[in-house]
Amino acid sequence: MANLQATQTQVVILLGPPGAGKGSQATLIKEELEMAHISTGDLLRENIKQGTDLGKQAKSFMDEGKLGPDHLIFDMLFARVEKPDCKKGYILDGFPRNIAQAEELQKRLRSHDVMALNLSVPDSAIIERITKREICKTCQTPYHQDFSPSKVKGKCDLCEGELYQRSDDTKEVVEIRLKVYHEQTAPLIEFYEKKGALQTVDSNRSKDAITEEILEKLQPSTVK
Numbered sequence: 274m275a276n277l278q279a280t281q282t283q284v285v286i287l288l289g290p291p292g293a294g295k296g297s298q299a300t301l302i303k304e305e306l307e308m309a310h311i312s313t314g315d316l317l318r319e320n321i322k323q324g325t326d327l328g329k330q331a332k333s334f335m336d337e338g339k340l341g342p343d344h345l346i347f348d349m350l351f352a353r354v355e356k357p358d359c360k361k362g363y364i365l366d367g368f369p370r371n372i373a374q375a376e377e378l379q380k381r382l383r384s385h386d387v388m389a390l391n392l393s394v395p396d397s398a399i400i401e402r403i404t405k406r407e408i409c410k411t412c413q414t415p416y417h418q419d420f421s422p423s424k425v426k427g428k429c430d431l432c433e434g435e436l437y438q439r440s441d442d443t444k445e446v447v448e449i450r451l452k453v454y455h456e457q458t459a460p461l462i463e464f465y466e467k468k469g470a471l472q473t474v475d476s477n478r479s480k481d482a483i484t485e486e487i488l489e490k491l492q493p494s495t496v497k
C-alpha cells in the first residue's frame with residue numbers, strides 16, 4: 274500500500290478531463306491501495322441499463338454531454354459509499370464535478386483523509402483518446418483501439434466481456450463535455466490546491482508511468 278494514513282477512511286479523488294484515464298488508472302490502483310472504485314458515470318450507466326427512474330433521467334443529460342442535477346448524484350453516490358467495501362477507502366472517479374459537489378463532499382467527509390489527483394492531459398489529445406475508446410460491458414475496463422487494444426478484438430482481456438463504445442464518446446458530445454469540464458470541473462483544481470490536498474500527474478504518457486507516479490504521490494493529506 275502507498276503512503277496513505279491507515280487510521281482514517283481514505284478518499285482519493287481523480288480529477289481530469291474526460292479521457293484523461295481516470296477509469297483506467299482507478300482500475301489499476303484499486304488493488305494496490307485496497308480501495309473500492311466508484312465511478313458516478315458507471316453508476317448512472319448501470320441505472321440506465323436497469324431502466325430505473327434515475328436511469329431514465331440520466332439518459333438525456335448524458336447523451337447531451339451535460340452534468341446531471343447535483344441532488345440526484347448525491348443520493349446515488351452517498352448511498353454507494355455506505356457499502357462495506359468503502360470502509361477502508363475509495364477512489365472517486367467522476368465526482369465531484371463542480372464546486373457545489375466538492376463542498377457537499379467535504380461536509381460529509383469531515384473525518385476522512387482526502388487527496389485529489391489531477392490527471393493532466395492537453396485538450397488536443399482528448400478527442401483522439403475518446404473517440405477510439407472501447408469499454409468492457411461487464412467489468413468497465415477501458416481500452417484504446419490504437420494505444421492499448423484488447424488482445425482479441427471486441428473482447429475484454431480480463432473477463433472476456435463484450436467491448437462497446439459509449440454513446441457519448443462521439444466527437445460532437447466530447448466537445449460539449451470538454452467545455453463543461455473547463456467551466457465547471459477545472460475550478461476544482463484550485464479548490465483542492467488551496468486545501469493543500471492536490472497532486473498533479475502528467476497523464477499524457479504511458480499508462481504504467483502514470484500509475485507509478487500516482488502511487489508515489491499518494492502521501493498523507495487531510496482536507497480541513
Ligand code: AMP
Binds near residue numbers: 336340369450
Ligand atoms: P463519465 O463516465 O464520468 O464521463 O460521466 C458520463 C456522464 O455522466 C457525464 O457527462 C454526466 O452527464 C454524468 N455524470 C457523471 N458524473 C457526474 C457528476 N458527478 N455530476 C453530474 N453528472 C455526472
